[in-house]
Amino acid sequence: MELKSFIYWKLVYPIILRLDKFRGLDFLSEMSPEALQFNLKRAHGYGPSGKNFLKEVLSDFNISSTDSIIDVGCGKGSAMKYLLDFPFERVDGIELSGLIADIATQNFKKLNENRCRVFTGDAGYFNQYDDYNYIYFYNPFPPIVMAEVIENLKFSLQRIDREMVIIYMSPTCNHIIAESGIFTQVGAYYKNDAWITVYSNRSIDKSVLSYNKKIHRSIEGTPLNDALKVYLQNYVLKAYK
Numbered sequence: 001m002e003l004k005s006f007i008y009w010k011l012v013y014p015i016i017l018r019l020d021k022f023r024g025l026d027f028l029s030e031m032s033p034e035a036l037q038f039n040l041k042r043a044h045g046y047g048p049s050g051k052n053f054l055k056e057v058l059s060d061f062n063i064s065s066t067d068s069i070i071d072v073g074c075g076k077g078s079a080m081k082y083l084l085d086f087p088f089e090r091v092d093g094i095e096l097s098g099l100i101a102d103i104a105t106q107n108f109k110k111l112n113e114n115r116c117r118v119f120t121g122d123a124g125y126f127n128q129y130d131d132y133n134y135i136y137f138y139n140p141f142p143p144i145v146m147a148e149v150i151e152n153l154k155f156s157l158q159r160i161d162r163e164m165v166i167i168y169m170s171p172t173c174n175h176i177i178a179e180s181g182i183f184t185q186v187g188a189y190y191k192n193d194a195w196i197t198v199y200s201n202r203s204i205d206k207s208v209l210s211y212n213k214k215i216h217r218s219i220e221g222t223p224l225n226d227a228l229k230v231y232l233q234n235y236v237l238k239a240y241k
Contacts, residue, residue, distance in 0.1 A: 025107050027078040036097050042122065042145055043096050048078035049138035049169050055082050057167070057189045057196050060214040065089050070132045072123050072149060073140020077104035079169075080116055083136070091116045094126050124148035129156035133163060139170035146173035150180045157182070157201060163208060166199040174232055187215035188228055195231060 017028055033045040063086040071079050074093025083091045093116070095101040101120040108116050119126065124145045129135075129152060137146075157164060166183060168174070174197055177183050183199040186209050190196075198215060200207045209215065216224045 069134035146176045171197040
């Protein structure tokens with residue numbers, strides 16, 4: 001374990017947990033899929049993805065008040081909390097567990113945030129994407145559900161033609177998105193063994209992502225692109241065999 005990681009998990013993380021508890025918030029405490037009684041074929045457990053890395057990546061986007069984002073598999077809303085630091089018109093979430101969704105809703109009520117709402121339900125059946133042009137995932141579910149979500153995004157784009165950008169942290173279903181024929185991986189961000197891959201349904205020359213300066217373009221044979229392939233081989237493909 002790297003020194004920075006050790007300091008965070010052993011010293012900083014417990015302090016943040018206590019401060020959140022004192023304020024009546026619960027963004028960070030993890031819950032296993034077994035504790036949530038999830039069908040493992042439909043969902044993973046809850047772990048927070050609201051981290052400085054996500055904020056650094058979003059800072060590379062030219063977010064405006066005409067943009068809206070939904071966190072698919074939002075959990076308790078830790079990523080949504082970070083997304084609210086940007087001028088999105090809407091920052092919403094969809095969460096399978098009613099218990100977890102209620103915690104997220106209460107978190108944002110405590111923070112007096114009125115730009116966000118949390119829907120409850122199975123992401124594979126959720127079809128209310130027409131209001132969003134950004135989609136965020138943090139490894140929320142297995143490939144079968146990701147394929148259903150991508151299909152629903154496709155129908156939304158057929159109803160309302162627009163650029164849609166996917167921001168995917170820990171991209172364990174990267175291959176499902178790549179094989180959709182709708183979205184192309186435009187690039188990736190990498191920091192301390194954490195990955196965020198980015199996709200669009202527009203070619204890069206017509207995409208808002210053409211202005212991103214820190215993004216690593218997905219160019220075959222480059223060291224970072226090769227490193228992403230190794231990550232996917234070691235941590236993704238084996239997990240779903």
